[in-house]
Amino acid sequence: MGPTQWSDALKLGIDEIDQQHRKLLSLIDELNEAMRQGKGKDILGKITTELDSYTKYHFKSEERLFSNCGFPEAVSHKKIHDDFVQKVTGFKKDFDSGKLGVATDILLFLNNWLINHIKGLDKKYVPFVTEKCAK
Ligand code: FEO
Numbered sequence: 244m245g246p247t248q249w250s251d252a253l254k255l256g257i258d259e260i261d262q263q264h265r266k267l268l269s270l271i272d273e274l275n276e277a278m279r280q281g282k283g284k285d286i287l288g289k290i291t292t293e294l295d296s297y298t299k300y301h302f303k304s305e306e307r308l309f310s311n312c313g314f315p316e317a318v319s320h321k322k323i324h325d326d327f328v329q330k331v332t333g334f335k336k337d338f339d340s341g342k343l344g345v346a347t348d349i350l351l352f353l354n355n356w357l358i359n360h361i362k363g364l365d366k367k368y369v370p371f372v373t374e375k376c377a378k
Contacts, residue, residue, distance in 0.1 A: 248269075248272060264357075274294060288338065291338045305324070306320075309372075314375075327356060
């Protein structure tokens with residue numbers, strides 16, 4: 244993971260969602276960097292909590308968009324979101340209970356999952372959503 248995971252290849256062209264994706268990737272980077280620098284539990288805990296809550300916030304925004312636009316694949320997309328939320332929440336729980344031996348591996352997994360999700364499934368909803376609910 245580098246300092247900047249964002250690239251134009253991840254852009255959906257929906258400003259609100261692009262900003263949220265950018266923020267999520269930067270939180271993962273921030274956490275990774277803080278761990279690498281051996282930052283204290285307080286700082287790591289604060290970023291982990293923010294990552295957990297911002298992930299939920301982002302998925303809710305996307306799901307609201309699906310609902311407003313009548314996106315037909317909303318249910319299956321939400322199921323995939325829910326599985327990821329479980330992973331992030333599990334990560335947070337492990338952190339809270341002091342079990343973070345493989346933290347870097349987990350962060351890499353979260354990072355790659357998010358990039359693949361944005362490039363894959365998220366990109367697929369753009370034509371439908373922009374046609375039905377173009378701003
Ligand atoms: Fe941007 Fe489907 O998460």
